[in-house]
Amino acid sequence: MLVTGKSHALHKRVEQLCTRAIRWAELKRKSKAEKRLAITVFSFPPDKGNVGTAAYLNVFSSIFSVLKGLKKDGYNVDGLPDTTEALIEDVIHDKEAKFSSPNLNIAHKMTVREYQALTPYASALEESWGKPPGNLNSDGEHLLVYGKQYGNVFIGVQPTFGYEGDPMRLLFSKSASPHHGFAAYYSFVEKIFNADAVLHFGTHGSLEFMPGKQVGMSDVCYPDSLIGNIPNIYYYAANNPSEATIAKRRSYANTISYLTPPAENAGLYKGLKQLAELISSYQSLKDTGRGPQIVSSIISTAKQCNLDKDVALPEEGEEISAKERDLVVGKVYSKIMEIESRLLPCGLHVIGEPPSAMEAVATLVNIAALDRPEDGIYSLPGILAETVGRNIEDVYRGSDKGILADVELLRQITEASRGAISAFVDQTTNKRGQVVDVAEKLTSMLGFGLVEPWMQYLSKTKFIRADREKLRTLFQFLGECLKLVVADNELASLKQALEGSYVEPGPGGDPIRNPKVLPTGKNIHALDPQAIPTAAALQSAKVVVDRLLERQKVDNGGEYPETVALVLWGTDNIKTYGESLAQVLWMIGVRPVADTFGRVNRVEPVSLEELGRPRVDVVVNCSGVFRDLFINQVRINGYSRTTDAVDSRDVLVTVF
Structure with missing residues (x-):
């Protein structure tokens, strides 16, 4: 806060920050048997059949796996049932519950007086929701907290957002707020259950999206009021760093990544x-x-x-x-x-149960499909295409145009890629399906004069003369990726967080484009917003844009489109390091230029000779997350004037 040019400390905020830090430090000093953990699951849409929903995650199987691991580690989880099904039944409808309910198991009935005493901001909610207890998470007299307790672990169901039936009210109401039942849940967790930490289980709940400032929470921001000073641990899908960043900024979460389920071709x-x-x-x-x-x-x-x-x-x-x-x-x-x-996710991920090596084959096939020139790694389809004297991009273009010979060649390349990688994975796993040391295995095979597994497969195809050195470099990289995909760090990272210990940070995003996302179990961070689009993102964007415009040209009777509309999503641009943004730049015919620190703060025009086509006007619609995270890139409409010196044509970029 600035007053007459001087900075002043906000003493209450400083005190709260210090209190939160102390609460994290206390996790290190307290014994495991004493620690109290509140696991929060979500229910959306709000119905009994949807309790425990999260993106790509089998929530109750994961909770059961986590609780078994914590119990083995010395945490008090008394009364934990023997199966996942019994755990679900306990939370949804416990026969031994103290309070009968036709819906979820009621763990606590909170009187209005108790609620008002425990929730200092309760009166502020009355403008939107009237006097407590209200009609959400309420029996008309009490506020109801749903869940089930096992020893020192409470599994609670986060109340609904409250605006499901009237979303426009949330958008336009000046007094939007959580409802009384939502506030009562977090008051119960902090002040009645006395949680030492809360674990939000899966992507994602409503806490971090409650009304308040986008970043730099104040006393009147509801995420801050709700979470209080409880250490917040959050299992978040590794492929969603943008919303994980919101959870960090608005609810102070330690976001531990979990793997999305293995994908398979449709x-x-x-x-x-x-x-x-x-x-x-x-x-x-x-x-x-x-x-x-x-x-x-x-x-x-x-x-x-x-x-x-x-x-x-x-x-x-x-x-x-x-x-x-x-x-x-x-x-x-x-x-x-x-x-x-097309890749389809196979089932749902379970914390503590990483995919097997063979389940990771489709992921490796897609990792192998990308050039990584900065690491001296060439794509497997590209290597195989060179074997028959073709450039893989020409093959892709020919296939898109329906040239039968190119379509058939692409099928053969795709089939050979999968076969070679499957053979490699089969040879680098032991009888128990565990991945062995890939470099050692390959050295051993070469020492005995044996042929590498991928060459054993390719020798039966038309790609027998593929460049062996390029293949060896690629498969050594794939071997490292395989070890990371099947690593089991997610439960170990949770245990570290519950000990108040350091959880290694790592980027979120698409592990196919950026294998540094792996292994999961890292404390997700996003990226430097000024560093996008990266050179790799621009390279991928060129391919996508060129194919798109060629296809449009065919569909439009030989004419390129004059204007293209795009949506820039925060999530996608974080996952791809700005690939969608790079697509906009390549359509209008400019390339980003990074300074010595890697920050993109200007662009330079691409000549029409290099571009090989007319420039295309672009209409861009930015998502709210993109607008807030990438404010410098939103100024993209200034790029249009940079093309004047090349061909005297103004290119329109409209951003809204």
Whole structure:
């Protein structure tokens, strides 16, 4: 706070900060058996069937795993049931509960007088919610705290936000606030249960999104009032650093990352599988008299699968040339390959149960698909394409255009990539599925004159002459990534936090683009907002933009689009280190320039000769998180004037 040019300490805030630090220090001194932990789970949408929801996480199985680990470590978890199912039943409907309830198990009934005594800011909530107890988390006389206690561990259900039925009220009300039941829950946790720490379980709850300042909380900001001085530990999905940053800034959370579940390719089924078989038949028989008949079946089946919404198909029975038949089949083939290769999460992650090495194969395939020139690592598809004298970007472009030969080559490259990585993973795990020392294993194989596992696989394909040195560098990197993917640090990091010890920080984001996100169990931080977009993000953005504009050109009769609209999300730009922002810059034809400290504070124009196309106007809609985290990048509309010296064309960038 500035008064007449001088800084003054806010004594109450300093005192609260010191008190919170002392509470963290007390965790180190207190014995495990004495520590009281409040685990908070979420319920959204607010219904009994949705208790324990979180992004990519099996919440109750994870809680059961965590509590077993804490019990083994000396924490008091008396009465913990033997199964996850019994734990769920206890929290949702405990037969031995002190209070009967048709909904969740009631752990505590708080009188209005008790609530007002424990909650100093209770009167401020009355403007929005009236007199307590209100009608949320209430029986009309008491405020209800839902949950179940096991020894010194309380599993509580965070009350609903309160505005689910009227979200516009939250947006426009000047007196928006948590409801009385929400405030009563946190008063119970801090002052009746006397928690030494609270563990918010999974991404994400409502505490950090309650009304108040965006950052630098004050006494009248509700996240600050609710959490009080309790040490706040928060299991947060590793791929969501932007909202984890909000939890840090607004509720003082130590955000411990957890892994998203292993992904697998979607594959093909029913009509799509039939299409793939028809295309295979066409490739074998297209030069016989059956070619037109098979193409007719492909067109008919593609329409039954609704692919005509994505691919321009001729009318059934229409006469088309052999070249046109190849193009139609190529476009359909490209589309079903795109569908087949989409990644889908397999199940939900459980804390303390990392994926097996073989479950990590799809993740490694996608990590291997990216060039990392700063580390001297080349993508596996790129290495394989070079083997047959092709540039992988040309193959991608040809596949997008539906050139049948390129679509088939891309399928072969994709299949070979997965096969080589699967062979590598199989050879670098022991009989118990544990990952061995990859460098030692490879050295041993070479010492005995054995062929590396990926070359054993590739020797049976057309890519047998792939560059061995590039492959060895890539697979050594993949071996390190594999060890990080299957590492089990999430429970250990929680135990460190409960001891008041240091939890190693690490970036959040997409582990495929940035393997430094791994292993999980790190205290998530975001990134330097002035350091984006990075050079790697710009490289990826070029590929995406060039493919998009080429596709638009084909769809628009050979004309490039004049204007493109994009949404810039905070989460996506943190995950990708500014790839979406770089897409905007590349569309208008400028590149970011970093200073000696790596901060991007200016751009330079790209010549039309290098760009190879006209510049494109861009309309940008920024999310609230992007606006608040990347204020320098929001000034992107100033970039348009930098192109004048190149081709005397003003490029419009509209930001709203």
